[in-house]
Amino acid sequence: MTADEGGGVRWGILATGGIAAAFTADLIDLPEAEVVAVASRSEDSARAFAERFGIARAYGDWAALAADAEVDVVYVATPHAAHRAAAGMCLAAGRNVLCEKAFTLNAREAGELAALAREHDRFLMEAMWMYCNPLVRRLKALVDDGAVGEVRTVQADFGLAGPFPPSHRLRDPAQGGGALLDLGVYPVSFAQLLLGEPDGVTASAVLSEEGVDLQTGAVLTWDGGALAALHCSLVGATGTAASVTGSAGRIDVPGGFFHPERFVLHRAGRDPEEFVLGPAEGPRSTLRHEAREVMRALRAGEKESPLVPLEGTLAVMRTLDTIRDRVGVHYPGENG
Known part of the structure; x- marks a missing residue:
């Protein structure tokens, strides 16, 4: 079931570094979350990450994850120089996105992501767990x-x-x-x-x-x-x-x-x-607190979180x- 249908929220993980591993370890302990896919620019890295966390699908490119219709929300955990490209690809493909901080390299890129989220009617939030x-x-x-x-x-x-x-x-x-x-x-x-x-x-x-x-x-x-x-x-x-x-x-x-x-x-x-x-x-x-906030917002049909509003991120x-x-x-x- 999808988040919109009131079931568990299906997550995709984009990148396989340390923060992605920490977030995924917390996600798999949440009964309302299901990690269903992971992507990396290296297929070997994606497969190793999938085996480590028991994830069903591993992709060797970002586009395949962005196109996966069985993913409700993608957690973008690349270095921030790649956030604009990675999060933008996911939003354009119809995925909801939680993107690590710093949100992008600059405010212009951040504004472009916010505009993409509005254009495609998708949820977008900076992973400002604080x-x-x-x-x-x-x-x-x-x-x-x-x-x-x-x-x-x-x-x-x-x-x-x-x-x-x-x-x-x-x-x-x-x-x-x-x-x-x-x-x-x-x-x-x-x-x-x-x-x-x-x-x-x-x-x-x-x-x-x-x-x-x-x-x-x-x-x-x-x-x-x-x-x-x-x-x-x-x-x-x-x-x-x-x-x-x-x-x-x-x-x-x-x-x-x-x-x-x-x-x-x-x-x-x-x-x-x-x-x-x-x-x-x-x-x-x-x-887990930020993951729970994303899932709460998705179930409520919200396009951004009142705790981490996009205008605050842009500011x-x-x-x-x-x-x-x-x-x-x-x-x-x-x-x-």
């Missing part, structure tokens, strides 16, 4: 309800120790390499989840010999007076912490802010309040474009 995390949703609800007053400052960082050799995809301009699109998308998305698209952007970066950013710092500002100080790095393991400071309090996420297991609300005259991920909500590192891509423009990072495969 937005689907129960604790992040709780944090946003608290901020929206005024728990910290008017938001003044957001801080967030995401850095990996490396070192990554020049041959690694994270340093390859042709694959959209650099800290910003792979890691910085999280701090930017966190800030914009709470404050929306910024009115001002300043940024500075340390670039590699290949021309991608090894680490980037950005300051986003809003006309109402709010400011976000954000950092990402491929040359140092940061604490991956975040904080939201307002006129009446502060929320601290002590580590792993993009998939937290706890955060603390501080307000003047009150004891700190700790919010913890509940046992029923699963381990903090799970990708983040515009900010990433501006940051890259400020620091001088450009990719050879960019469409315009």
